Amino acid sequence: MSDSRSTERGRKRSEKTRGAILAAAYELTLVRGFDDVTIEGIAARAGAGKQTIYRWWESKADVVFEALAQKADLNVSIADHGSFAADLGAFLRDSAILLTHAGVVPTLRALMSEAQRDARFRRKFQEAFLQRRRLALEAVIRRATDRGDAPTKVPTDLCVDLIFGLIWYRVLASEPRLTESDIAAMQHLLAASEAGAR
Amino acid sequence: MSDSRSTERGRKRSEKTRGAILAAAYELTLVRGFDDVTIEGIAARAGAGKQTIYRWWESKADVVFEALAQKADLNVSIADHGSFAADLGAFLRDSAILLTHAGVVPTLRALMSEAQRDARFRRKFQEAFLQRRRLALEAVIRRATDRGDAPTKVPTDLCVDLIFGLIWYRVLASEPRLTESDIAAMQHLLAASEAGAR
């Protein structure tokens, strides 16, 4: 009942072509920007047929997202730094550094932009990217709760939304950076009073 | 000094046509969504020539933005409610209500999405929309400073980014709502401790 055919018949998917398409998508995105990348352009650069792309991906955004995901490690480090303040600082500092890498900000903007236009991609982006980072931050807060220095004034959800909101707002709507004094203020706001209570 | 040209020459811009174009843009955006709106479609519905649109607006985003700006009052009320906590609550509550209006969330998403793709529109959206709201919030905080109940732990800029970040992140990346308990927590986080310290 699981699968009508016992084994797959016919020619296998070409891994070589798959790689060429993702590489082409990645390179074109860096050079031309997401908007100016086209399926036809990717196919031409990869030496692939358009149909081959359409057969395996649902949209340009999916190809590019997979191409980028392959390059960038989407997993976030959540090593224990001993206190919530330190963990929060490390998380924010990691994010700040990420934003300084070439191509990262334009790419984040393009993906979030695309997520606003295509509901299907929105879900995919949510699950495959936003949710992963969210879970990491939630784990940090859960650890703080266990440890006893959690930001008790704010529910976890709101706390997470505030942190990601800050980062994304700066990326999308103002200057995409996070200074040390920003980080210090965030620590003070969300972690310090608890720390001071010790 | 008054005007480079002695007098305006030639036929005047047709206010009737301008209105028809903005109305068409507004209606089509609500019915079809920003992405499916086309310049040709707007021109056809407005009974205007395409060139007339291109003569006065630089892009589809500009037309739609002006159409929406005409409908929605972009000025934010910043009436004095006696304390920063109350002012903040009023601001957040206003925003929460705005998000419940039909068509507002899709439109905000589309405009922010477009701002990520077109640097020129990005600046315009910044200045004509985001900056206005930012100034309103900064005025509220300035009043709190004068009053003596400002959130001294966080610099004004960061405070504003946190608030808008929260709202926009919910609109763009998760559920576009702001509950009463969110508002209470925000008041507690940014305003209450100061108030309580007095």
Place this chain on the structure above:
Amino acid sequence: MSDSRSTERGRKRSEKTRGAILAAAYELTLVRGFDDVTIEGIAARAGAGKQTIYRWWESKADVVFEALAQKADLNVSIADHGSFAADLGAFLRDSAILLTHAGVVPTLRALMSEAQRDARFRRKFQEAFLQRRRLALEAVIRRATDRGDAPTKVPTDLCVDLIFGLIWYRVLASEPRLTESDIAAMQHLLAASEAGAR
């Protein structure tokens, strides 16, 4: 040596579409006249995309010319009537009859008009239409030379230009007809004196 590419790749040209485009071009030219025919109109009537037309033809004139060429046999009968006078008479009479057919004169005018505006189409029209008819007439004269009743007073080239010049001048600049007395006079001028000299 036979073909640069080993095999033809990709989808084949659709003969059905080609026919539909030529048919649409032919019908529209008859009904609306060459000037009012547009590429968009042909595409719409043929149920084809504009690009499909641009892929295979260089201009509107090429499409219409091919459409007409398909309908009208461009080969001219040069059956031997025994003498140059008779051959010339037959040639002129054939031409006279052609000019009476509905749509022929407007079409000839439009094609010659277009040939004046577009150097590339000029060459094509020359080679694919004018030259064919010219060769036919030259063959008639060559036969007369062999037979010994050629119009020796005038070089072949000039003789041919006089005959086509007369027909085209009537089509383009005055009344597009050729009467029996015109034909008789032409025979007398170009053929009779020689015949009489025998």
Place this chain on the structure above:
Amino acid sequence: MSDSRSTERGRKRSEKTRGAILAAAYELTLVRGFDDVTIEGIAARAGAGKQTIYRWWESKADVVFEALAQKADLNVSIADHGSFAADLGAFLRDSAILLTHAGVVPTLRALMSEAQRDARFRRKFQEAFLQRRRLALEAVIRRATDRGDAPTKVPTDLCVDLIFGLIWYRVLASEPRLTESDIAAMQHLLAASEAGAR
């Protein structure tokens, strides 16, 4: 009853503007060619309003034709050279020289081309240009008849059509030239037998 108003009211037509428009039309036609000349282009170069052109001329062809007519003397010299052969030779030689002038052939082609597309301009071109030259040639033939050396074999109309047909066919459809041997052959064909009869 001829004119309801005794005197013209309002501002008089500006002769300065009329001249500027014709000059602009002439220059643009030489530089860009008839097809690439536009009403808007003429108006811009003349520093005139488009309406001023539309008020006084019916089409681009009329403007350009008037501009060219102003420059070129449309009257043909029909000085008496003593015999039809000599008169014919002079006429053809004049025409041959005209065709060597820069800009003449493209202009003739453009005007004849335009005459095929616009019935109104066709009539105007007929009357103001073709007919003038035709009358000149007819006068030459009439003089020959009076003199007694007319080409009696061909009716005047056909004779004229043959001569103009030759010239126009060479201009429109082949090489726009007329050699001395062409001229000699034409004299021989249309005039020589008569001359020989003397």
Place this chain on the structure above:
DNA sequence: CGTTAAGCGAGACGGTACGTCTCGTCTTGGC
């Protein structure tokens, strides 16, 4: 070991919208 069912590069196809161009008309204010 041949049959057969994918996958593949290539590229033609019907569409749709783009932004530009020019048309001929209309409107304005000055002459």
Place this chain on the structure above:
DNA sequence: GCCAAGACGAGACGTACCGTCTCGCTTAACG
């Protein structure tokens, strides 16, 4: 009323991509 200026409705232009559809291969598992 003529003029320069220039906005207007209209609509074709040629281009760019879309997503789909053949083509004639190549590549396996199946029978």
